[in-house]
Amino acid sequence: MLEKDYQELHKIPELGFHEEKTSAYLWNRLHGKKANIFRNRTAICAFFNFHKPYTIAFRAEEDALPIQEKTKLSYTSLHKRKMHACGHDAHMSILLSLADFVNNFQDYPYNILFVFQPSEERYGGALSLLPFLNSFSFFAFFGMHVFPFLKEGEIYSSFYPLFSSANEIDILSKGISTHIANYKRHNDAIDQGFKVIKKMEKMAKERDIFFHIGKVKGGKARNIVADQVIFQGTIRSDCEEKNLSFIESLQTFNKQCEIKVSPTIPALNVDKSLLEKLKNHNIHFLKKTFFQSEDFAFYPENYHPVFFLLGMGNTSPLHSDTFYVPLSIMEKGLHFYQTLLHFFK
Numbered sequence: 001m002l003e004k005d006y007q008e009l010h011k012i013p014e015l016g017f018h019e020e021k022t023s024a025y026l027w028n029r030l031h032g033k034k035a036n037i038f039r040n041r042t043a044i045c046a047f048f049n050f051h052k053p054y055t056i057a058f059r060a061e062e063d064a065l066p067i068q069e070k071t072k073l074s075y076t077s078l079h080k081r082k083m084h085a086c087g088h089d090a091h092m093s094i095l096l097s098l099a100d101f102v103n104n105f106q107d108y109p110y111n112i113l114f115v116f117q118p119s120e121e122r123y124g125g126a127l128s129l130l131p132f133l134n135s136f137s138f139f140a141f142f143g144m145h146v147f148p149f150l151k152e153g154e155i156y157s158s159f160y161p162l163f164s165s166a167n168e169i170d171i172l173s174k175g176i177s178t179h180i181a182n183y184k185r186h187n188d189a190i191d192q193g194f195k196v197i198k199k200m201e202k203m204a205k206e207r208d209i210f211f212h213i214g215k216v217k218g219g220k221a222r223n224i225v226a227d228q229v230i231f232q233g234t235i236r237s238d239c240e241e242k243n244l245s246f247i248e249s250l251q252t253f254n255k256q257c258e259i260k261v262s263p264t265i266p267a268l269n270v271d272k273s274l275l276e277k278l279k280n281h282n283i284h285f286l287k288k289t290f291f292q293s294e295d296f297a298f299y300p301e302n303y304h305p306v307f308f309l310l311g312m313g314n315t316s317p318l319h320s321d322t323f324y325v326p327l328s329i330m331e332k333g334l335h336f337y338q339t340l341l342h343f344f345k
Contacts, residue, residue, distance in 0.1 A: 001100065002334060003327050005029065005093040007075040010324070013064030013082040013089075016119030017042060017128075022062045022092075026116050029096055033103045035114075040132055046114040048102050054139035055111040056344065057303070058098060058337065059296065060091035061120035070321040086318050087146035090325035092116060094144070094333045101338055109345060110139050123263060126298035133303070140274055141303040142340070143296045144310055144333055146325050151284075152313030153332040157275060158286040161267035162307055164210070165240040166293035167247060169233050171196065171213075172258040177220065177227035189218060189226040196257050197231060200250065209246050210236040210291050238289040240266045268297040271304040281343065282336075283308070292318075308336070 012021040019042040026044040030037055035046040042062065047055075069076050069083040077083045095114050102112050113136065119125030150156055173193030176186040197213060204211035211233065218229030237243050247261050267289070279285075286309075299305045310333045316323040 002093055002097045002330055005096050006089055006325065006327070006330060009089040009092055010073070010075050010084050011078045013077050013079055013084045014062070015066060015082065016063040016122030016125060019062040019118050023116070023118075026062075026092065026096070030099060030114075033099060035099070035103070038132065040129060042118045043129055043132075044116040045129075045132070046099055048099075048105070048108075048112040050105070050108045050111050052108070052110050053137060055113050055136045056139050056341075057113040057115055057133075057136070057141045058095055059115040059117055059141065059143045059299075060095045061086075061088040061125070062092065062116055062118050063088060063121050063125070065121060065319060067319065067321050071324050073324060083321065083323075085320060085323045086121065087323070087325050088120065090146055090330050090333070091144065094330055094337065097334050098337050098341075101334075102341070108341075111136075112341075120295050123265070123295070126295040130298070130300075133299075138303040140271070140344075141299055141305045142308070142337070143294075143299075143305070144308040144337070145294070146312050146329060146333070147309040148312045148315045148317050148323075150309060150311030150313075152311055153329060154284055154311040155282060155332075155336050156284045156286055156309040156311060157270060157278075157307065158288075159270070159272055159275065160287060161238045161269050161289045162286070162309070163268040163294045163297065164236040164238060164289055164291050165243045165267040165297075166265045167235045167243050168262040169235055169247075169250075170260040171231040171233070172260075173218075173229045173231070173256070174258075175225060175227050175229075178225045180223050180225055183225045186225055189229040192256060193229050193231050196253050200253070203249060204235070204246060207242060207246055208237065209242060210234075211246075235261075236291045236293065238267055240264050265293045265295060266297040268294050268307055270306045271301070274304050275306050278306070278340075278343070281339070310336075 175189030
């Protein structure tokens with residue numbers, strides 16, 4: 001079923017908090033198992049209750065991205081401009097097969113919860129589930145993400161922050177619209193904005209912050225001084241305190257630009273004591289922080305969260321229009337989760 005689930009889920013990519021077809025597929029696939037199935041908006045959770053005080057959870061993400069697929073797979077996306085370009089379809093498929101595996105258990109030292117979370121790519125997916133999840137006492141809360149350019153089929157984690165803390169930033173620069181022949185007499189929104197951004201980049205470098213502008217929108221015509229330009233970018237570091245301190249320092253630019261910053265996504269840290277127990281479990285340990293962000297970081301310390309990366313080798317990057325996950329990689333992820341369950345037994 002692993003391959004079939006992947007192909008069926010790959011066909012129906014949906015954006016955050018709109019995963020209706022995805023959640024229906026998950027519900028139907030899990031229906032009839034020895035689990036209590038819960039629905040929270042588009043989230044689906046399957047609880048195998050072995051009447052134990054603590055629970056082990058496994059989480060996968062449901063949402064896709066607004067990307068036009070170009071893989072030419074036989075099971076390519078049925079939606080134009082939507083695609084599972086981040087492997088969430090693979091993560092869900094692995095958990096569905098793991099649920100098949102757990103369904104054969106007669107008993108286990110822990111209850112087991114499968115969490116299919118909406119909206120990882122859009123802010124708020126993990127946070128939306130906390131009121132429900134807080135009713136559980138967790139022994140461990142596991143997540144996994146396929147990851148290109150790490151050794152194919154190998155499992156990775158880290159005692160360092162695995163993914164960065166992140167904020168998205170909009171910088172609105174305002175000027176006066178006039179013919180370019182008069183540009184020296186009036187404020188040019190583009191010129192002013194770039195000067196501010198250069199100063200911000202210098203401040204970020206001094207504070208060991210990753211700051212980058214990825215989108216610029218504004219201006220009316222090539223021969224008119226721009227009266228308004230929006231620069232959209234991101235702020236990332238290995239801890240949220242660095243981000244917040246940098247954001248606070250940006251207030252010095254308020255007279256020159258209007259600055260809006262999104263809520264902070266924390267850096268992804270794992271439960272070190274639990275990861276220490278798994279040290280001899282064929283896991284490679286990284287000593288760097290990736291500048292991706294991951295809302296798994298919102299799951300609190302008392303859940304005992306541990307996150308893994310599943311290497312894919314040299315393949316298309318995440319968020320690419322040619323990205324897909326081979327069956328052999330998913331089989332490695334499933335096998336690793338199965339060995340975890342045997343280990344804790």
